[in-house]
Amino acid sequence: MTNRLDGKVALITGSGGALFDSEFGLGFGGSSAFRFCQEGATVIVSDINDDIGQQFTEELKEKGFNAHYKHLDTTNETEWKKLLIG
Amino acid sequence: MNRLDGKIALITGSGAETLKSEVLGIGGATVIEFCKEGATVIISDVFDKEGSEFASELKSKGYDVYYKHIDVTKNADWDNVISWIEKTFGKLDILVNNAGISMPINLFTTTEADWDKTNDVNSKGCFLGMKAASALMQKNNSGSIVNISSMYGLVGSPYSVGYHASKGAVRLMSKAAAIQLAPYKIRVNSVCPGMVMSPMQVRKKANISSEKWEEFVGFLEDSPLNKAKKEWIPTSQIGLGIVYLASDEAQWVTGTDLVIDGGQTAQ
Ligand SMILES: NC(=O)c1ccc[n+]([C@@H]2O[C@H](COP(=O)([O-])OP(=O)(O)OC[C@H]3O[C@@H](n4cnc5c(N)ncnc54)[C@H](O)[C@@H]3O)[C@@H](O)[C@H]2O)c1
Numbered sequence: 143m144t145n146r147l148d149g150k151v152a153l154i155t156g157s158g159g160a161l162f163d164s165e166f167g168l169g170f171g172g173s174s175a176f177r178f179c180q181e182g183a184t185v186i187v188s189d190i191n192d193d194i195g196q197q198f199t200e201e202l203k204e205k206g207f208n209a210h211y212k213h214l215d216t217t218n219e220t221e222w223k224k225l226l227i228g
Numbered sequence: 229m230n231r232l233d234g235k236i237a238l239i240t241g242s243g244a245e246t247l248k249s250e251v252l253g254i255g256g257a258t259v260i261e262f263c264k265e266g267a268t269v270i271i272s273d274v275f276d277k278e279g280s281e282f283a284s285e286l287k288s289k290g291y292d293v294y295y296k297h298i299d300v301t302k303n304a305d306w307d308n309v310i311s312w313i314e315k316t317f318g319k320l321d322i323l324v325n326n327a328g329i330s331m332p333i334n335l336f337t338t339t340e341a342d343w344d345k346t347n348d349v350n351s352k353g354c355f356l357g358m359k360a361a362s363a364l365m366q367k368n369n370s371g372s373i374v375n376i377s378s379m380y381g382l383v384g385s386p387y388s389v390g391y392h393a394s395k396g397a398v399r400l401m402s403k404a405a406a407i408q409l410a411p412y413k414i415r416v417n418s419v420c421p422g423m424v425m426s427p428m429q430v431r432k433k434a435n436i437s438s439e440k441w442e443e444f445v446g447f448l449e450d451s452p453l454n455k456a457k458k459e460w461i462p463t464s465q466i467g468l469g470i471v472y473l474a475s476d477e478a479q480w481v482t483g484t485d486l487v488i489d490g491g492q493t494a495q
Contacts, residue, residue, distance in 0.1 A: 144229060 147183035153225075154178070155216050157187045158195020172198060179207035188214035188225070231475045232267035236317045238309070240300050240357060241327030243271045243279025245427060247286075253426045254376065255326040256282065257463035258470050263291040265471055268317070272298040272309060273327070300327045300353030306360035319368045322474045323361040325354040325375045325398075330428055332436055332444070335389045343390040350394035351401075358405050362414055371414040374473045375402045376466075379422045379489040387444065395420075399485055406483030415482040417473045422489025423448055425460035453490030461490060 157171030168176065175185045179202055187202070187209055189195040195211050202209035215221050239262070242255030252260070255273070262269050263286060273279045276297050283295035296312065298305045313320050328350045333342055354375050365371030380388065381395030399418050406416040423429075433441050448454045454461070469488050472478055487493060 144180070145182040147178055147181035150178075150183045151186070152178050152183045153186040153188060155188050155214060157185075158189030158198050158211060159191050161194060161198050162201055175202065175209065179205075179209060184208040184210075186210050186212055186225075188212045190215050229264060230266045231471060231477065232262055232265035232322075235262075235267045235321040235474070236270070236313065236319060237262050237267045237322035237324065237474065238270045238272060238313065238320060238361065239324040239326055240272050240298055240353070242324075243273030243282050243295055244275040246278055246282045249427070251425060251427060251430065252463055253326075253428065254421065254424060254463045254466045255324070258324060258326065258467035259286070259293065261464060261467035261471050262322075262474070263289075263293065265475070267322070268292040269294070270309070270313065271295045274299050298327075300325070300357060301348045303356055303360070306356050310360045310364050314364055320361055320364045321368075321371055323357055323365075323371070323373045324470055324474070325357045325373070327353055328376060328394075328428075330388065330391045330432075332387050332432055332440070333389070334387060338389050343393075346390040347394045347397070350391070351397040354398050355401060358401070358416070362405070362409055362412070365409075365414045366412045369413050371409075371412075372474045372478070373402075373405070373409075373414065373416045374470050375399075375416070375418045376470075377402070377418040377420045377485065379420050379487065379493050381418070382420055382485070382487070382493050402485075403483045410482060415473075415478065417478070417481060417483065418485050419466060419469050419473065420485050420487045420489060420493075421461065421466045422451055422487075422492045423454055423460050424463055424466055426463050429460070450495075451490040451492035452495070454492070457490075461488065 154171050154175050157175040160168050160172050175187050178185050187199045192213050199209045199211035212225050214225050239255055242259050245252050245256050259269050259271055271279055271283050279295040283293045286293045296309045298309050375398050377398040378395040380392050381399045384392055402416045402418040469486050
């Protein structure tokens with residue numbers, strides 16, 4: 143583990159579609175979330191696939207990383223506002 | 229950090245300044261980033277006194293560095309140093325073709341001799357370096373070559389003509405070499421810096437009238453990030469881009485340009 147993203151908070155869309163042992167492995171989003179965590183970032187995993195997204199986030203937490211799951215349909219501006227402003 | 233652990237790297241035009249200088253060039257700053265990432269670095273330049281002193285300074289900080297003379301326009305210099313590297317380390321992992329010159333002369337003021345000089349160092353030097361280094365890299369079936377082009381290799385300006393030609397040449401010879409060296413798993417990429425505060429700019433300031441300098445610096449305003457930050461790009465930022473392309477993190481990156489220009493050519 144290195145620290146190139148220490149102290150950064152990162153939101154990655156479409157990052158909750160697969161688990162570590164999924165048939166085809168992690169997608170770009172999930173791999174990025176994992177790599178960002180390894181570099182010290184706090185990562186907000188987001189997707190429309192809530193079940194898998196939440197499970198993937200648990201997997202990251204079990205590895206000791208700082209990860210959170212949030213539902214986000216990127217085509218929906220109301221959801222963006224809800225996620226970013228609350 | 230260890231992003232370049234175990235790598236042997238040769239960086240041209242990296243020894244004209246020492247740690248005592250006002251500012252390091254892109255080459256010198258890249259040497260430091262490479263050292264911090266665990267590489268063994270061969271500093272090379274035509275300024276042997278400064279280059280040797282820079283190497284001693286870094287050695288005393290515990291880094292594994294050497295100084296060797298290379299005038300990039302002289303094939304014999306390349307041959308000497310590449311065979312020394314082969315004898316000493318048995319391999320070369322990374323070549324950074326950084327040596328370059330720039331003169332504030334445009335189509336009207338450039339002489340044939342100016343044209344030849346600029347293109348000799350910037351363009352021919354890069355070709356000779358790729359040819360010599362890739363011959364050794366081929367023996368190991370791996371390597372990464374990073375050629376320093378410029379945003380002036382992407383767009384024109386009122387200030388130069390031969391420099392634009394030479395930097396455009398660097399970008400396209402990188403792409404051609406990337407294709408020709410891919411069978412040996414050797415990657416070739418170029419970096420296109422924007423307005424970087426290096427000794428090249430310090431000298432330019434000393435050599436042109438203050439109005440000309442003001443006009444030139446006004447150009448900084450054209451770059452969105454330089455304008456927002458009100459400063460030039462530090463040389464170390466270019467070094468970090470070079471680290472990425474040189475390292476195994478960029479295993480699938482070849483034949484591309486990494487533009488580090490504060491957004492200047494995005495518009
Ligand atoms: N500073 C900028 O704004 C900027 C922008 C884009 C691209 N670049 C490019 O980045 C590279 C480094 O430039 P810099 O800004 O650090 O300038 P610099 O003048 O500080 O460094 C250039 C180095 O090349 C060396 N050199 C010159 N002729 C040589 C030769 N024949 N053989 C070997 N070494 C030689 C010099 O001694 C010096 O160490 C150059 O290729 C330059 O064109 C610079």
